[in-house]
Amino acid sequence: MNQPAFAPPPAANVILRRLQDCGHEAWLVGGCVRDSLLGIPPKDWDICTSATPAEMSGAFAGWKTIPTGLRHGTVTVRLEGQGWEVTSYRVEEGYTDHRRPDAVRFVRELEADLARRDFTVNAMAWHPDRGLRDPFGGAADLRGRVLRCVGEPDRRFEEDALRILRGVRFAARYGLLPHPDTAAAIHRRRDTLRRVAPERCCAELRRLLCAPGESLAPVLTAFWDVLTVLPGLAPLGEMPGYHQQNPHHHLDLQGHTIQAVVSVPPEEGLRFAALLHDAGKPGCRTVDQDGVAHFYGHGKASAQLAEKALRALRCENALRRRVVELVELHDAWVPPTPAAARRWLGRLGEAGLRDLLALQRGDTLAHAPDCRPPRLARLDQWEALVAEAVAQSHCLALKDLTVGGRELMALGYPPGPELGAALAFLLAEVVEGRLENRREALLAAAEERRRGQS
Numbered sequence: 001m002n003q004p005a006f007a008p009p010p011a012a013n014v015i016l017r018r019l020q021d022c023g024h025e026a027w028l029v030g031g032c033v034r035d036s037l038l039g040i041p042p043k044d045w046d047i048c049t050s051a052t053p054a055e056m057s058g059a060f061a062g063w064k065t066i067p068t069g070l071r072h073g074t075v076t077v078r079l080e081g082q083g084w085e086v087t088s089y090r091v092e093e094g095y096t097d098h099r100r101p102d103a104v105r106f107v108r109e110l111e112a113d114l115a116r117r118d119f120t121v122n123a124m125a126w127h128p129d130r131g132l133r134d135p136f137g138g139a140a141d142l143r144g145r146v147l148r149c150v151g152e153p154d155r156r157f158e159e160d161a162l163r164i165l166r167g168v169r170f171a172a173r174y175g176l177l178p179h180p181d182t183a184a185a186i187h188r189r190r191d192t193l194r195r196v197a198p199e200r201c202c203a204e205l206r207r208l209l210c211a212p213g214e215s216l217a218p219v220l221t222a223f224w225d226v227l228t229v230l231p232g233l234a235p236l237g238e239m240p241g242y243h244q245q246n247p248h249h250h251l252d253l254q255g256h257t258i259q260a261v262v263s264v265p266p267e268e269g270l271r272f273a274a275l276l277h278d279a280g281k282p283g284c285r286t287v288d289q290d291g292v293a294h295f296y297g298h299g300k301a302s303a304q305l306a307e308k309a310l311r312a313l314r315c316e317n318a319l320r321r322r323v324v325e326l327v328e329l330h331d332a333w334v335p336p337t338p339a340a341a342r343r344w345l346g347r348l349g350e351a352g353l354r355d356l357l358a359l360q361r362g363d364t365l366a367h368a369p370d371c372r373p374p375r376l377a378r379l380d381q382w383e384a385l386v387a388e389a390v391a392q393s394h395c396l397a398l399k400d401l402t403v404g405g406r407e408l409m410a411l412g413y414p415p416g417p418e419l420g421a422a423l424a425f426l427l428a429e430v431v432e433g434r435l436e437n438r439r440e441a442l443l444a445a446a447e448e449r450r451r452g453q454s
Ligand code: ATP
Pocket: 029, 030, 031, 032, 043, 046, 116, 117, 118, 119, 122, 123, 160, 162, 163
């Protein structure tokens, strides 16, 4: 980190120069400075400036700008087909609702603006000529892998409870260990997260769950209590120390869940599904005469909890439906045959089926080592069968059949349920490999079926 690679895009430099030419200070700030110091390409390059919003309007007169959050001093400058956020130095005052400041005040000193930011690693500024401005020791914390609040942690979390979840997210994303004072305040203040809008919690949670597995697992273990206060996630509270009393499991339910989460690819649907796939287990427990616990029906029970949780988190419908379906099916272990592959491809589509197999693989990797090999072998077989069926572009859905409703009506089928049932019958015959997807063969089978029914 001696010679950090700061490579701001030309447009960012143009904006910095413009503000300076108008007599203002301007710096790159926040996430882009942190990421550059870590050698990670920044997602976006935020700029802060001593110019007030009115002065910014003057500096960018004639430029394409969007008054993104003018009251808070943020203007988006459109340049080179992209938006660049420029924000006046500001301090925030009064957080009576623990969510947002009652007022913001524009100030002239960079330091004051950096002091309102949440963590030291996010409270640095950088300027192409003036270098790094780091009054709170963010660079040293990055080197030491420490997540530390700017100022007094309890007060900072009281001001804005979302910072608690942001802190957990940054720790997981960058492999930072929260400083003991920051960690203690995260635990102590976690309940204040209940006052934060579910959508904001959900957005943070999604990003947290997609962090790299190696750093996500210890953070989830240490800050599980934070997850349990989020909308709909109270059932996770039953997992720590919940022993599964079953030879397939060497970990408690929390350990198993975390292992499954980090064993699926870092994509939000899969990570959410892994987080919730066994949430319904405690409610489904039975114990047989040998003292072994079973959890019959837990896929459905977990799916119901996932449905509730993602609704409470105000997650969008498409993601919710995907997660709920994956959770519900995660324990469906179907023998791998070409016909089964075609049937399930028809049911879930290629992406959906591949997701299900990925979830089952992650779940398996979180089982006791002894029982993994047969399951992993079966998943390998499944993947090969799916690849084969896709390569053959096999008939998988009604639209792929070489006959349609019109042809069947010509045979004398009346429009309505009978026609639908006949098409479904033909599709099933083709998928199962009992009938070829050729027009003459299908028409003959349909004709025979109609005669048989009349
Ligand atoms: P990411 O790569 O996730 O976007 P980021 O650091 O850019 O990380 P943003 O949410 O885009 O995060 O916020 C930009 C900057 O604004 C942060 O680096 C931080 O300095 C400040 N900030 C954002 N949210 C808060 C908050 N709730 N409290 C205090 N400072 C915040």
